[in-house]
Amino acid sequence: MTTLKQILHFIKERNPHEPEFHQAVEEVFESIQPLLKDNGIYIREKVFERLCEPERIVSFKVCWTDDNNQVQVNKGYRVQMNSAIGPYKGGLRFHPSVNQSILKFLAFEQIFKNALTGLPLGAGKGGADFDPKGKSDGEIMRFCQSWMTEAYRHIGHFTDVPAGDIGVGEREIGYLFGAYKKIKNEFQGMITGKGLDWGGSHLRPEATGYGLIHFAQFMLAEIDEALENKVCLVSGAGNVSQFAMEKLLQEKAKVVAFSDSTGFVHDPDGINESKLSYIKDIKNGQKKSVAVYAEKYKNAVFTEAGKSSIWSIPADCAFPCATQNELTLDDAKELKSNKLILLAEGANMPTTPDAIAFIRKTRILYGPGKAANAGGVAVSGLEMSQNRLGRYWTKSDLEKELRTLMKTIQENCLVTIHDYGLKEHDYLNAANMSAFVKVSKAMMAQGIFG
Numbered sequence: 001m002t003t004l005k006q007i008l009h010f011i012k013e014r015n016p017h018e019p020e021f022h023q024a025v026e027e028v029f030e031s032i033q034p035l036l037k038d039n040g041i042y043i044r045e046k047v048f049e050r051l052c053e054p055e056r057i058v059s060f061k062v063c064w065t066d067d068n069n070q071v072q073v074n075k076g077y078r079v080q081m082n083s084a085i086g087p088y089k090g091g092l093r094f095h096p097s098v099n100q101s102i103l104k105f106l107a108f109e110q111i112f113k114n115a116l117t118g119l120p121l122g123a124g125k126g127g128a129d130f131d132p133k134g135k136s137d138g139e140i141m142r143f144c145q146s147w148m149t150e151a152y153r154h155i156g157h158f159t160d161v162p163a164g165d166i167g168v169g170e171r172e173i174g175y176l177f178g179a180y181k182k183i184k185n186e187f188q189g190m191i192t193g194k195g196l197d198w199g200g201s202h203l204r205p206e207a208t209g210y211g212l213i214h215f216a217q218f219m220l221a222e223i224d225e226a227l228e229n230k231v232c233l234v235s236g237a238g239n240v241s242q243f244a245m246e247k248l249l250q251e252k253a254k255v256v257a258f259s260d261s262t263g264f265v266h267d268p269d270g271i272n273e274s275k276l277s278y279i280k281d282i283k284n285g286q287k288k289s290v291a292v293y294a295e296k297y298k299n300a301v302f303t304e305a306g307k308s309s310i311w312s313i314p315a316d317c318a319f320p321c322a323t324q325n326e327l328t329l330d331d332a333k334e335l336k337s338n339k340l341i342l343l344a345e346g347a348n349m350p351t352t353p354d355a356i357a358f359i360r361k362t363r364i365l366y367g368p369g370k371a372a373n374a375g376g377v378a379v380s381g382l383e384m385s386q387n388r389l390g391r392y393w394t395k396s397d398l399e400k401e402l403r404t405l406m407k408t409i410q411e412n413c414l415v416t417i418h419d420y421g422l423k424e425h426d427y428l429n430a431a432n433m434s435a436f437v438k439v440s441k442a443m444m445a446q447g448i449f450g
C-alpha cells in the first residue's frame with residue numbers, strides 16, 4: 001500500500017535538482033491531503049503522480065546571429081504539462097535564469113490556475129535562457145524566429161498556445177507569430193497577447209494586473225474593507241506590476257513603492273497617473289533601471305537590490321509582481337509587524353513556503369497567485385475564443401468578463417472553503433483543492449492517457 005509520504009518522495013526522486021518544481025509540487029500536495037486520504041481512487045489511479053509528470057518536454061537549441069555577426073547559442077524549451085481540460089496553455093519566459101526546473105514549476109502551477117478560470121485550458125510553459133536586455137530589435141527578432149523554427153512543430157491553436165511572461169511582451173509575440181505564419185503559411189490564433197490589429201484581444205496586456213486588483217477588492221470586501229486610501233507596495237515594474245499599479249490608482253489606493261531587478265523605489269508621496277506614465281516610459285521605452293525615477297521626483301528614494309527590501313516599507317497591502325521567491329520569511333515578519341492587511345500574488349510563487357506558513361498563521365488575507373493572477377490567462381482564453389469565432393469583442397465586453405471571471409474564481413474558493421470545512425479565508429487550500437478535483441476528474445474520465 002502506497003503511503004502519502006511515499007508519493008511525494010517518489011516524485012522528488014524522479015525529478016532531482018529541480019528545487020522550484022519540488023516547491024510547487026509540495027505546496028499542492030499539502031493542500032490536497034484531505035482529498036487523497038478520503039478518496040482511494042486518487043491513489044489507485046496515481047492521479048498526483050500523473051499530474052506531476054509533464055506529458056511532453058521539448059528542449060532544443062536556438063542558434064542566432066547577433067549584430068556583430070557572432071553566432072549565439074541558447075537553450076529553448078516548451079513544457080507541455082497537462083491537456084486534460086484543453087490545449088496546453090501558458091506563457092514563454094526569456095530570462096538568463098530559465099531552466100527546466102523553473103519551467104516545470106510554472107507549467108505545474110498553470111494546471112491549477114487554468115482550471116480555476118473555468119475555461120477549457122490545459123497547461124504549458126516555455127521559453128529560453130536568452131537575456132533580451134540590451135539586445136537590438138533585430139537581435140530579438142532573429143532569436144524569436146530561430147526559437148519558432150523548432151517550436152512550431154509542437155504549437156497550434158488546438159494543440160498548444162503560448163503567450164508572454166517575463167521578457168516576452170507584444171514585440172516578441174509579434175516576431176514569434178510572424179515566424180509561425182511564414183513557416184506554416186497559416187494565420188491562426190496559435191499564440192495570445194497579439195497586437196489588436198492582428199488577432200489580439202482588448203485588455204490582454206492589462207488583464208493580469210487588473211485581475212489581481214479585482215481579486216484583492218473581492219477579498220477585502222469579505223472583511224468589509226476597500227482599497228481606497230490603502231497604502232500599497234507593488235514589486236516589479238513590468239507588465240503585471242504596471243497594470244496592477246494602474247488599477248490601484250483607479251481605485252484610489254496609494255502606491256508608495258515599486259521595484260525591478262536593480263532595486264526598489266520608495267515614493268512616500270505616492271505615484272499618480274503622470275508618474276506611472278514615467279515608470280512605463282523608463283521600463284518600456286528607455287529600458288532603464290527604476291533608479292531613474294528617483295532622479296526626477298524629489299521625495300522618492302532608490303535603494304539598490306540587496307541593501308534592503310521593498311517589503312520593509314509600512315503598508316496595508318502588498319502585491320509581489322516580479323518573480324518567484326521574492327518575498328521571504330523575514331519580509332513576511334516585517335510586513336506583519338507593520339500591520340499589513342492583505343498579500344495578493346501577481347507573480348507566480350513569489351512567496352517562499354516559510355513566509356506563506358507564517359502569513360497563514362496571522363490575520364493577513366493571503367491571495368495565492370494561482371487564483372489572484374489568473375486574469376491574464378483567462379483573457380488569453382478569451383482571445384482564443386475570439387480567434388476561433390473570427391470576431392473581436394469590445395473593450396467593455398472584456399472588462400465585464402474579466403471582473404466576472406475573477407469574482408467567480410473568488411466565489412468558487414469561498415464555496416470550497418465552506419464545503420471542505422477549511423479555515424476562514426483559506427484561499428490557498430481552496431484554490432488547490434478545487435482545481436485538483438476538476439483536473440483529476442477530467443483525467444480519470446479519459447483513462448490512463450488522460
Ligand SMILES: NC(=O)C1=CN([C@@H]2O[C@H](COP(=O)(O)OP(=O)(O)OC[C@H]3O[C@@H](n4cnc5c(N)ncnc54)[C@H](OP(=O)(O)O)[C@@H]3O)[C@@H](O)[C@H]2O)C=CC1
Nearest residue numbers: 165166167208236237238239240260261322323347348376
Ligand atoms: N504577463 C502575464 O500575463 C503574467 C505574468 N505572471 C507572472 O508575473 C511575474 C512578472 O511577469 P511580467 O510582468 O509579465 O514580466 P516582465 O518581464 O514584464 O516584468 C518583470 C519584472 O520583474 C522584475 N524581475 C524579473 N526577474 C527578477 C529578479 N530575479 N529579481 C528582481 N526583479 C526581477 C523585472 O525587472 P527588470 O526590468 O530589471 O528585469 C521587471 O520589473 C512573473 O512571475 C510571471 O510569471 C503571472 C501571470 C500572468
Ligand SMILES: O=C(O)CCC(=O)C(=O)O
Nearest residue numbers: 090091163165376377380
Ligand atoms: O496568457 C497566457 O497564456 C499565460 C499567462 C501566464 O503565463 C501565467 O498565467 O503565468
